[in-house]
Amino acid sequence: MRFTLGLALAAAAICATSQAGELSPVEQQIVAAVKAHDGEAIALLERAARINSGTLNLKGVRDVGALFRQQFDELGFKTTWVDMPPEMGRAGHLVATRTGTQGKRILLLGHMDTVFEPDSTAPLWQLDGDGVRGQGVSDMKAGDVAIIAALRALKQVGALDNTTISVMFTGDEEEAGNPKAVSRGPMVELAKRSDIALSFEGMVGDRNGQPRATVARRATAFFELEVKGKQGHSSGVFGPGAGYGAVYEAARILDAFRQQVPEQGLTFNPGVILGGTEVAFDDANSKGTAAGKTNVIANTVTVKGDLRYLDYAQRDRAQAKMREIVAHSLPGASATINFRDSYPPMAVTPGNLNVLAAYSQASVDAGLGEVGAVPAEARGAGDIQFIAPYIDSLDGLGASGSGAHSPSERLELASVQRAAIRTAILIYRLTR
Structure with a gap:
């Protein structure tokens, strides 16, 4: 009980x-x-x-x-x-x-x-x-x-x-x-x-x-969101060939988290986000670098965040909804999300x-x-x-x-x- x-x-x-x-x-x-x-x-x-x-x-x-x-x-x-x-x-x-x-x-x-x-x-x-x-x-x-x-x-x-x-x-x-x-x-x-x-x-x-x-x-966990898009000339963004790119897809996902996942006692925070055509993150030191150009559609976004929940049932509900949101990608983009438990409730x-x-x-x-x-x-x-x-x-x-x-x-x-x-x-x- x-x-x-x-x-x-x-x-x-x-x-x-x-x-x-x-x-x-x-x-x-x-x-x-x-x-x-x-x-x-x-x-x-x-x-x-x-x-x-x-x-x-x-x-x-x-x-x-x-x-x-x-x-x-x-x-x-x-x-x-x-x-x-x-x-x-x-x-x-x-x-x-x-x-x-x-x-x-x-x-x-x-x-x-x-x-x-x-x-x-x-x-x-x-x-x-x-x-x-x-x-x-x-x-x-x-x-x-x-x-x-x-x-x-x-x-x-x-x-x-x-x-x-x-x-x-x-x-x-x-x-x-x-x-x-x-x-x-x-x-x-x-x-x-x-x-x-x-x-x-x-x-x-x-x-x-x-x-x-x-x-x-509350328990604590981490989530890692990896987003991919088609790199190309910025003039083609939104088009049928290039699609929306990684940054717009990451923005869609995070805003959907904000609107659709919340419930009492649950929080999720994207603490670090890196996007561009070259992205690297150093987990050991919690630091990263990103490079890109304004006239190039970004092909990669990395998001590191935490998830806090009252019990495992709440965790499972949140993770299921977040995975569902990630799966419905914009044209020309894709994403994966992984979770890792840290402190138990x-x-x-x-x-x-x-x-x-x-x-x-x-x-x-x-x-x-x-x-x-x-x-x-x-x-x-x-x-x-x-x-x-x-x-x-x-x-x-x-x-x-x-x-x-x-x-x-x-x-x-x-x-x-x-x-x-x-x-x-x-x-x-x-x-x-």
Whole structure:
């Protein structure tokens, strides 16, 4: 049985029933410990942010990993670095584990890479009022630091003893290495040995400022459209001999997609288009070249795009309609389209909603307010989608910010402490 998007929004109703409770004496100590070490958490975040760790900057990712690995070593976790095959061009992942027999087995997810490669001109760390601007400060080095701050507070009060907690910080979340069976295989194995997964992408708020977590995410896929036409003198375009050429055919197809394929929760975006008489595209670097002349009918168009959907039934409907449109070519042209799945959907489940309800209750009890649910179509892809089919999952538990993936990326510094408090209380309750 598939739970609809409407049920995701029903999580807000679940949370709305929360009544403010009291923190236990131990939980009060946990909150105090988070607050007492807030300065250390921000200092750690600054150290991490000042290291460029674009996905393709393998040394930078590993340097951030070494910094965080030291923190987990100090917390008594067993740490390992999981290397990826050299041909994948990815730095690898940091894994930290501890085992016990008490309560739920928890898996915490973060990532160390950012979209900012070494040639980026975006600042690394620039204070801005009550926040900071920097590369990956909100997406998601602050989430990583919130995990560490929560675990540090739990250790300080003795609440880590006899618990089973695994942490995985990936080095390629922004551009996952292929094949994904390899790059995400270790994560799936950890999930199969866990009961609940919590991921720390940035937390978002609604228009009224209520924090919202993620119980569902849309799947992502790619489409590749290849269009061919008859090259010839431009004076013959539209004629019976030359036909319409590749560019007009590509325009027809894309506009038909826009008009005929849309449905709620589905998006498809042609991100790159190249057309002319000579076209070349470099998949590895997502760059291409095109050449042609205004008096020559283009014979080739290449389109690269993405497709995002709520579930596999929606994917199949969209792909069938897109193939139908492609097949009805203009005279003198032809086209083919291919699809490639990337991230699986994270479906709304009763288990995910239960975890959200528990998280919201922890937030209410700590005086931080209720936490609602983000609609699936409001979030992009995330690592948690690879493991959500196996265990109850919740995402978007990190710090709050804005402008992710842009030179103006900004973090609200106080939100790191809030994220750590909510997380520490939830973990404490789940592991009792």
